[in-house]
Amino acid sequence: xxxxxxxxxxxxxxxxxxxxxxxxxxxxxxxxxxxxxxxxxxxxxxxxxxxxxxxxxxxxxx
Amino acid sequence: xxxxxxxxxxxxxxxxxxxxxxxxxxxxxxxxxxxxxxxxxxxxxxxxxxxxxxxxxxxxxxxxxxxxxxxxxxxxxxxxxxxxxxxxxxxxxxxxxxxxxxxxxxxxxxxxxxxxxxxxxxxxxxxxxxxxxxxxxxxxxxxxxxx
Numbered sequence: 766x767x768x769x770x771x772x773x774x775x776x777x778x779x780x781x782x783x784x785x786x787x788x789x790x791x792x793x794x795x796x797x798x799x800x801x802x803x804x805x806x807x808x809x810x811x812x813x814x815x816x817x818x819x820x821x822x823x824x825x826x827x
Numbered sequence: 828x829x830x831x832x833x834x835x836x837x838x839x840x841x842x843x844x845x846x847x848x849x850x851x852x853x854x855x856x857x858x859x860x861x862x863x864x865x866x867x868x869x870x871x872x873x874x875x876x877x878x879x880x881x882x883x884x885x886x887x888x889x890x891x892x893x894x895x896x897x898x899x900x901x902x903x904x905x906x907x908x909x910x911x912x913x914x915x916x917x918x919x920x921x922x923x924x925x926x927x928x929x930x931x932x933x934x935x936x937x938x939x940x941x942x943x944x945x946x947x948x949x950x951x952x953x954x955x956x957x958x959x960x961x962x963x964x965x966x967x968x969x970x971x972x973x974x
Contacts, residue, residue: 766828769828770828770831773831773832773836774836777836777839777840780840780843780844781839781843792935792938792941793857794941794945796856796857797857797941797942797945798945798948798949799857800857800859800929801942801945801946801948801949802949802953803859804859804868804925804946805893805946805949805950805953806953807868807872808868808871808872808875809875809957810872810875810876811953811956811957
């Protein structure tokens, strides 16, 4: 039937389009978040254990 | 109809489906370990140490974007203004260079904005890990002191 054929063509085209979109603009958000966490903790010198109140302003990281 | 299906539609769909899977699983790990990136990171880390006293005294606060912000310019001692301004400018410059370099190192210069947004989001979510007494901006932009 020509309608079924046309319908399947549309489906295949849509699939093709989505595949192209996936390959071209896939931004690895999860991996980027992990990388950001690593760098931020490093640069801001945040510790694993969230720092409690400290009055020692001269406290340096070893 | 049947012939079209078996010779065109099905193989095409299978190929595209397979390539979709391949694209996702073949994506290499996000690279941040390059000499350039490490150099920028280290420079930012060393410079950050100079900001600490200002963060503790409340002159500097952590903005919504996760950057350092002068809460009250008048509170900066006169003889320190030029230095502080220079340091903040340099840090901002390095910050942008970091994002640009990470995008480049991963082969996608166009990812710079996504990376910047990711860093801002991750900084937002670690606001409560910051030391008590530091000033931070909430979602409405208002400054409050961290408990």
